[in-house]
Amino acid sequence: MQSCRCQLLSSICVxxxxxxxxxxxxxxxPESAGDQIVVGTALPLSGGQAREGGYxxxxxxxxxxxxxxxxxxxxxxxxxxxxxxxxxxxxKSDPTTSVQLYEKLATEDRVHFxxxxxxxxxxxxxxxVPEKYQVPYITGGGATAEIYARGMKYIFGLLADxxxxxxxxxxxxxLQQDAGKLPKLLKIAVVTENTSHGRExxxxxxxxxxxxxxxxxxxxxxxFEQNIKDADPLLQKAKAASADVFLADARVADYITVQxxxxxxxxxxxxxxxxxxxxxxxxxxxxxxxxxxxxxASWWDKDLKxxxxxxxxxxxxxxxxxxPEWFAALGYESARVLFAAIANAGTLDRVKVRAALANxxxxxxxxxxxxxxxxxxxxxxxxxVMMQNLPxxxxxxxxxxxxxxxxAIVPVPRR
Numbered sequence: 001m002q003s004c005r006c007q008l009l010s011s012i013c014v015x016x017x018x019x020x021x022x023x024x025x026x027x028x029x030p031e032s033a034g035d036q037i038v039v040g041t042a043l044p045l046s047g048g049q050a051r052e053g054g055y056x057x058x059x060x061x062x063x064x065x066x067x068x069x070x071x072x073x074x075x076x077x078x079x080x081x082x083x084x085x086x087x088x089x090x091x092k093s094d095p096t097t098s099v100q101l102y103e104k105l106a107t108e109d110r111v112h113f114x115x116x117x118x119x120x121x122x123x124x125x126x127x128x129v130p131e132k133y134q135v136p137y138i139t140g141g142g143a144t145a146e147i148y149a150r151g152m153k154y155i156f157g158l159l160a161d162x163x164x165x166x167x168x169x170x171x172x173x174x175l176q177q178d179a180g181k182l183p184k185l186l187k188i189a190v191v192t193e194n195t196s197h198g199r200e201x202x203x204x205x206x207x208x209x210x211x212x213x214x215x216x217x218x219x220x221x222x223x224f225e226q227n228i229k230d231a232d233p234l235l236q237k238a239k240a241a242s243a244d245v246f247l248a249d250a251r252v253a254d255y256i257t258v259q260x261x262x263x264x265x266x267x268x269x270x271x272x273x274x275x276x277x278x279x280x281x282x283x284x285x286x287x288x289x290x291x292x293x294x295x296x297a298s299w300w301d302k303d304l305k306x307x308x309x310x311x312x313x314x315x316x317x318x319x320x321x322x323x324p325e326w327f328a329a330l331g332y333e334s335a336r337v338l339f340a341a342i343a344n345a346g347t348l349d350r351v352k353v354r355a356a357l358a359n360x361x362x363x364x365x366x367x368x369x370x371x372x373x374x375x376x377x378x379x380x381x382x383x384x385v386m387m388q389n390l391p392x393x394x395x396x397x398x399x400x401x402x403x404x405x406x407x408a409i410v411p412v413p414r415r
Contacts, residue, residue, distance in 0.1 A: 037073060037348060039338070040087040040105035041115040042126065047093025048227070048253070049119045051282060052327045056118050056141060057088060059331030062319050063339070073339055076346030084339075091117065095125035102129035111135065112348050115334055116157075118327065119251075120144045120197045123157075130154045136354045138338050140330025143299075146196040148379040154350075156357050156378045158330050158337065158367060159299050162197055162249070165275060166204020168297050168384040169247065172399050173271065174215055181410040182244070182270055189220035189243035189269075191234055191258070193250050198223055201249035201275055219243050228254050231261040239267055249275040256286045263290035263415075270411035271295060279387055279395045280325060292391050293412045295398075297384040300329040300366055303397050303405050304385065308364040333366045368403070 041060065044053035064086055067073075072081020087109055091098035098117060105111045106129060114130050116139020117123055123142030130137035131152045143159035176182040190205050192198030202221055209216040220241035224234055235258070238246065246269040250258060255277040262272075277283065278296030302313055302323050312332060316324040341356040342348070362372040369382045386399035388408050396406030 035082060037075075037082050037084040037113070037342065038087070038109065038111045039084055039113050039115060040089075040102075040109055040111035041117065042089045042091040042098050042101035042105070043117050044093040044098075044119065044122060045088075045090035048251075049093040049122070051252070052118045052141075053090075053093070055325060055327035056331035058316075058320055059324075059328040060086065060088065060115060060335050062315060062328075063332050063335035065319070066315065067339065073342050074346070075342065075348060077348075082348075087111065091122065091126075093119070093122070095121050098122045098126045099129060102126045105129075106133045106135060112350070113137070113338055113342070113353065115139070115331075115338060116141055116155075118142075118331075120147070120195060123147055124196070127152065127155045134350055134354075136338070136341070136350055136357055138334050138341075138357065140299075140334040141327070144196045144200055145379070146200070148377040152378065154354055156337075156374050158334055158372065158380050160381050160384060161379060162200040162275075163204040163207070164381065165297050165384055166201050167208065168386065168399070169273060169275075169295075170205065170208035170212075170216060172295075172297075172386055173245065174212070175399075176271075176408070176410050177215060184215070185217060186215065186245050186270075187217050187219045187241070187243045188245045188247055189238045189241050190218060190222075191220075191238060191246075191248045191250075192223050193226050193254060194223040195226065198249045201247075205247060224254070226251060226254060228257055231258040232265075234258070235261055235265055235267065239265070243269060245269055245271045245273075247271075247273050247275070250277060252277055252280050252283055256283050259283075259287055259290055259294070263287070266415065268412075268414060272412060273297070276326075278389055281323075284389065284393050289391065291389050293409060294389045295386065295408070296389075297386045297399075298326050299368065299382075299384065300326040301385050301387055301395075301397060302329075303387075303395070304368075304403060305405070306364070306370060308366050308370065312366055329366050333372070336365075337362060337372055 043056050074081050089101045114137035118141030124147050131154050138156040140158040145161035190202050192202050209218045255274045273295040276298045278294045284291050341353050345352040345356040364370050365372045367382045368385050387395045388398050389395050397404050398408040
């Protein structure tokens with residue numbers, strides 16, 4: 001029955017959106033809210049994460065417009081389709097503001113359900129609110145396992161955790177070793193942002209080295225503070241470690257800063273990766289050829305050829321005349337999954353919708369592997385897709401093999 005219900009996604013409707021900034025006057029849902037589904041979110045629409053938050057806003061609004069044309073979410077207990085009132089606030093990339101806005105959404109706007117924000121610090125902070133008020137919450141913007149390790153029952157995440165990202169990278173490195181493209185023993189330098197996201201990445205690489213000491217040796221591991229201004233000291237120490245492979249975990253802005261200095265110093269490694277960062281247009285425009293051949297592992301890519309990804313790509317391009325990055329894809333999918341759970345539950349009862357999320361198996365989906373299914377902690381554990389940047393702004397998918405659109409260039413050509 002549930003798989004049949006998931007087919008109702010094509011007939012979901014959202015009919016009322018308020019896109020509000022935190023400084024604009026907010027309004028609670030209309031008194032007729034009993035005849036609509038009220039969904040709220042706080043996104044970083046200004047501040048350090050504004051670019052990524054903008055993708056999520058566009059994605060949520062795309063899901064709304066698509067659904068709006070189709071007539072409504074069927075809620076069996078009401079015997080009819082109900083429209084959705086979507087409230088979007090700007091948390092200014094500030095965790096304290098984000099928590100306050102989710103509190104407002106719960107107590108003043110009286111939302112039925114939450115869509116999540118973006119970035120580990122914001123998501124980790126804001127998720128205390130859905131648990132406090134027992135409001136189902138789903139996000140495509142928080143991957144760190146620490147978010148989901150707190151025994152919370154009302155939060156759900158569409159991103160596999162960062163330790164799995166590290167495991168995917170090292171699994172791919174092992175394949176390159178077996179193919180004779182990389183040395184049997186790889187010396188690895190690791191630099192990470194000083195956050196739970198970065199620490200989880202470093203632990204993942206460290207675990208791989210501990211499990212396969214004949215393959216991997218971590219020769220350098222250092223954290224840096226976000227919004228790094230001078231990457232020279234960090235990179236000089238990484239250079240002194242004489243590593244074969246340079247692996248970093250960084251936000252887009254820090255990726256740009258570090259890699260720009262890496263190129264200026266004319267550093268050279270057999271493999272360069274910034275974890276989930278690499279193909280972002282902002283970074284490629286800023287770095288030019290310095291971003292060529294970088295390897296990345298992410299949760300979605302526009303070059304995926306599955307039907308769901310290509311359909312989303314067409315819709316996004318038609319709506320915004322631009323290509324989406326993974327932020328938009330996972331935001332769109334978060335809204336789809338929430339709407340599917342409401343339809344599956346046939347009610348606005350939060351406990352029952354939460355149960356529908358916990359028991360969901362939705363396919364097809366934009367997530368790698370095409371199936372949404374949450375683990376006991378509320379986090380998905382699907383595979384990552386790996387890409388490599390090529391010259392002239394191009395990129396190819398290099399892993400997993402069944403999704404690949406090209407072959408990786410290994411080792412990185414000498415500059």
